[in-house]
Amino acid sequence: MLSLRTKVVLSNMLSCLLAAMAGALVWLTLGDNSLWLAVLLMLAVCYFCSMWLTKRLSDSLQALEIGLLNFKDNDFSVSLHPYGEPQLDALVSLYNQASAKLRSERQFIYQRELMLDKVIQNSPNVMLLVDDSQRVIYANGAARHLFNHGVKVEGMLLPELIAILPEALKTALNSEQEGLFSMGSSSGDSIDENDVETWHISRGRFTQNNQQHHLILLKQLTKELNRQEVAVWKKVIRIISHELNNSVAPIASMVNSGRFLTQHLDNTKLQLIFDTIENRTSHLSQFISHYAQFAKLPLPQKQLIDWSKMTQQLAQQYPFQVLSSLPQMPIKLDAVQLEQVLINLLKNAHESGADADSVALIFEDITHPVAGLLIKVNDQGSGMSSEVLSQALLPFYSTKQSGTGIGLPLCREIIEAHGGRISLQSRPEGGLSVKVWLPAQQS
Template structure:
């Protein structure tokens, strides 16, 4: 039977009054002085009332203790505590809400556990090595692939990153300890291994964490390298044949003219020799220029990155190819190699001019994104097919019939050397957007 607080207090007061009245009646029956009976009656009535109320509140306290224990269990992810019996009208709604909350949290915990189990299963079978580090560089999660790659199939959980990768290849250790995303290639078991590392800062449980992901690109890189070499051989063979065939033909013709002129003393034939030799010289120069372009790609020097003003860079490019500066400069300076970046910007604006775009629709825009300067070149030309867009920066891949496939590759190499990457996007209303980024702060030595 449930008892309300008001009813319990009223009952205790009523019993106390009855006790007080009974004491007064007994005092009158036994001729006890009224002045003595009243204090005794009040004292006894008060004691009875206090005992009654204390008994009622002790039951309320048991319910409060049950609620307290249940809420404390929530902190330990235990949502199974339920209060099934209670005798308090005032606390009935609170108890019902507590039981509902406990049931809801239990269901949510079960659903979360199932999702975590599914996610862990996916991560464990993933071909990508995954590490989660806390703010102290301690591994709080690592899938099996990461253990195999970095610690000879041993568990990494709980280890500090420096110790976790102690058994890994030195080049892997270097890129992980540099705390940067990047690409690394090394020899292992007489095979070339290529990996890409991605490092992302995330917040988990209101604490900073770092997510490291490492993808093995060895097989993909091998396929791409074979394809690139095939393209290189095809292009070089084509160019060599185009130059050597006429050179050989003209040389044979020149030898014939010399022999016939010596026999017949025909000066008219001899007069043809300068033109033939000029043609041979021209084809030789073209061949030399073609080979020099490939040599430039192979011998691209490391950039000399220093703080440089941006306006002179844009002025120099603008003298060669017209473009519209789409917004005012967000900063005055950035850190880059002026010679290399100038050539990149010239190549990109030149490509925009050759895309079929109107000159007044070719633009350059500079944006700031955290500590990077984003350089964007846009046009309204014919754009690029998606398949070609994905391969545009690969060496020896060209979208132009007479292209060498080196221009964008060199641009991408320069961008990578500055800590960025060349990116190409088709624009919605036609045309192409090409961007790369430069550091706004001095790179670490």
């Protein structure tokens, strides 16, 4: 097989030969006076023959040039066809392989960008990108919700966005510092205007296209801190329950053995001692079981609730008034766990010193901004001080002489396992209002 270079040389030689033959033929035919005509004919024949013989090479190089210009414009869709020339076809094959590789990599990068954008847009963390002039370049869904009620904020100035924000958030954004700060609840599912949320702000800076960009990240830490706090309490409870059970079981066994060994003595004082030990160990076992229930709460088994049946069952234990229509919104909850929550809340309402007739249960279907169900348990009892309200949902905290301090924390654990929230508020007319918010869409 001849090389492309050899073929080009032979083509030039053939063109020259054909030109010489044409010129000689004209010169011999027309005589000496036709020398200049013969020379011009030779040049023309040589030119056109060379052009014709090298046409394939010229076309292939031109196609390759166009393809490379497309690469420069980030267009990798063009493929070249083979020309039947091995060296040219090898070059075409390499070009087509490069084009296919670049198309594949660009598609891969595009898919990753889509996935990354999807993750960022659905992230609960607020992400905001601004340039040196404080103009917003990019904002995810959480940022639009926080700053502009879900409306697009790209192109707006950051000072205009933060002008109407809570003072604590405004201060954090205007400051160049990073770290934790607290502010009133800004979430759409807030059930208590007095809720305080803990946030963390962090900042980043990078250069792109010779322009300085500033990245602002805001993360809501309230739920995360609450989860960590509950996890610590659960670990403590499991350790204490384990150690107490290891002591209670042998004591109960020894009491039974003591009764058997001394049954013939007929000693009333001895029987009183055994009865006392048995009663106290039984009470301690029940005490431990209450805490174990909190520490080993199973995951909710969700299904549609029959509210009529549930309210009838609740009324048999603790009477109350239903001051609203029953929920109409279809919502899946764990009926057993929710019933336990409402029993605890109704029990607390009756033990608050309120008249039985004043205890009320209220349902509200919420559609905006987040669809869900709001349940209120109201009473007209003695209420709670601000100090008690701030600690009532903590494990072990109780104002009752015989209370375990586990009822409200168990309610909170159940509600948060459903993706909801619980809060306590003093009522202006006296008494307490416990609000439970449960989202309609749950994972």
